[in-house]
Amino acid sequence: xxxxxxxxxxxxxxxxxxxxxxxxxxxxxxxxxxxxxxxxxxxxxxxxxxxxxxxxxxxxxxxxxxxxxxxxxxxxxxxxxxxxxxxxxxxxxxxxxxxxxxxxxxxxxxxxxxxxxxxxxxxxxxxxxxxxxxxxxxxxxxxxxxxxxxxxxxxxxxxxxxxxxxxxxxxxxxxxxxxxxxxxxxxxxxxxxxxxxxxxxxxxxxxxxxxxxxxxxxxxxxxxxxxxxxxxxxxxxxxxxxxxxxxxxxxxxxxxxxxxxxxxxxxxxxxxxxxxxxxxxxxxxxxxxxxxxxxxxxxxxxxxxxxxxxxxxxxxxxxxxxxxxxxx
Numbered sequence: 001x002x003x004x005x006x007x008x009x010x011x012x013x014x015x016x017x018x019x020x021x022x023x024x025x026x027x028x029x030x031x032x033x034x035x036x037x038x039x040x041x042x043x044x045x046x047x048x049x050x051x052x053x054x055x056x057x058x059x060x061x062x063x064x065x066x067x068x069x070x071x072x073x074x075x076x077x078x079x080x081x082x083x084x085x086x087x088x089x090x091x092x093x094x095x096x097x098x099x100x101x102x103x104x105x106x107x108x109x110x111x112x113x114x115x116x117x118x119x120x121x122x123x124x125x126x127x128x129x130x131x132x133x134x135x136x137x138x139x140x141x142x143x144x145x146x147x148x149x150x151x152x153x154x155x156x157x158x159x160x161x162x163x164x165x166x167x168x169x170x171x172x173x174x175x176x177x178x179x180x181x182x183x184x185x186x187x188x189x190x191x192x193x194x195x196x197x198x199x200x201x202x203x204x205x206x207x208x209x210x211x212x213x214x215x216x217x218x219x220x221x222x223x224x225x226x227x228x229x230x231x232x233x234x235x236x237x238x239x240x241x242x243x244x245x246x247x248x249x250x251x252x253x254x255x256x257x258x259x260x261x262x263x264x265x266x267x268x269x270x271x272x273x274x275x276x277x278x279x280x281x282x283x284x285x286x287x288x289x290x291x292x293x294x295x296x297x298x299x300x301x302x303x304x305x306x307x308x309x310x311x312x313x314x315x316x317x318x319x320x321x322x323x324x325x326x327x328x
Contacts, residue, residue, distance in 0.1 A: 038163055041087040043098050043105075044071050045288035046142045047118055047151065049298045051091055054155050054173045058166045062087075064101075067287050067296060070257040071097055076104040084108040089162055090115040091155060095127070095139035116158050118151035128210045140285070143212035145181045145188070145302055152177055184299055185215075187322040188306040192216040195315035201249055202309060203240060203266070205258035208285035212305070223262040237262065241269035244277055251280035251312045257287050280312025294325040 037060040042048035048063035055061065064080050065071045071093075076084075081104055084090055090108050092098055094117030098105065109115040119141055126147070127137035141147045156174035160167050192200075193216075200218045202209050207222030221243065223236060243249065244266065252267065254260045263279065270277045283305050289295025295304045303321045310317040320326045 038159070039086060039088045041083050041090045043090075043092040043101065044286075045296070046148075046298050046301070047091050047093060047155075049288065049296075050148070050152055050177065051155055053177050054152060054170055055159055055166075056169055056173055058163060058169060059159070065098075065287065067290050068256055069287055071286050072099070074098070074100060076101050080104065081107070084113065085111055087113050089113070089158065091118055091158075093117065093139055093141075094119045095137050095141070097139035114158075114162065116154065118154045121150040121154050122147065128214070131207075138207075138210050140208045141211055142298070143209055143285075143302075143305075144215045145185045146215065147211060148298070149178050149181050152181070180299060184302055184322065188216055188302065191306055191310040191315060191317035192218070193315075194317070195310055195313045198247075199249070199313045199315075201243075201247070201313075202253065203244070203249065204253040204283060204285070205255040205260070205263055206285070208255070209283075216306075218309075223266065224258070237265050237269060240266055241273065244270045245273050245275045248275070249277070251278050253280050253283050253309070253312065255283050255285045256289070257285060281308035283308060289327075293327055294321075294323075295327060300325065 037058060038055065040051055040055065040059045040061045042051050042061060042063050044065050045063050045067065048061050051059065052061045062083055064076070064083065065074050080101075084104055085108060087108070090105065090113050092101075092105055092115065105115055119139075122141065124137070127141070130136040130138050142151070152174050156170050159170045163170075201221065202213060202218050203221045203223075205222065206224035207220065209218075209220045209222075212218070213220035221240060223240060244252070252263055254263050267277045267279070284295065284301045288297065288301050289304065294300035300321075303323065304326055307317045307319075307321045307326060309315075311319070318324070320328070
């Protein structure tokens with residue numbers, strides 16, 4: 001029943017978001033430079049960062065779910081609701097990532113705030129299925145930089161609709177960002193391709209790296225499902241221990257937004273069978289790195305993950321990453 005309600009809420013939100021993209025009501029008008037910055041709320045940092053890059057100084061951006069916070073489990077606060085209702089525009093991921101925020105997003109859309117899913121341009125045929133949620137899709141599309149360029153395009157186009165005077169800036173910023181994402185993708189292919197083929201397996205706390213694995217040719221195994229709301233059972237742990245031992249996998253990864261408990265259980269289970277497994281590093285899955293750091297940007301997040309995975313699995317990658325900016 002919970003899944004049904006979430007899906008119904010998402011459909012309602014989609015309908016309202018589409019209405020929000022139509023002509024403004026008579027008491028509203030598009031923001032212009034004389035109105036001051038557009039007030040924008042983004043649900044997650046991966047969206048907020050690219051909104052800031054595209055909008056530049058024509059927008060004031062607030063991110064609701066910050067570093068180290070799990071969006072799957074996040075419950076909106078009263079302050080979040082106030083921010084949503086005071087915003088000119090709201091950008092969210094969709095695909096039920098923010099499942100517990102559905103009611104809040106619907107309320108904002110009903111108030112004609114202009115609520116938009118950054119995944120709206122993605123071809124449904126390219127989405128991965130969510131094995132633990134029947135009929136749903138894997139929401140972690142930001143893990144593939146080539147897919148995330150579609151989010152940049154959505155943001156660019158919606159900003160132009162809201163603020164036509166900013167078109168030149170928005171288009172220029174979006175073009176530059178898309179070029180940077182192409183460079184990031186090339187770096188990921190290079191360093192991840194240096195890992196021996198038999199070692200290209202990412203085992204982490206939950207199943208957040210499906211798009212990453214598909215893009216770069218890696219098998220991905222999560223202890224928990226797509227949502228951290230799902231609990232890993234003893235059989236899940238035992239199954240992955242069997243995989244570690246049988247395939248002689250030597251490294252697993254922890255995540256910044258998920259408890260290390262299940263990963264430690266994997267390591268202990270493998271040790272009990274005479275197989276040593278180490279932690280290959282911490283990955284950023286559902287949230288950016290610390291605010292104010294390179295890893296606290298979308299590009300820095302993916303650079304960190306690709307570099308950490310490549311080095312953790314025996315590949316060749318510079319310790320300080322693609323741009324020499326990774327935190328030691």
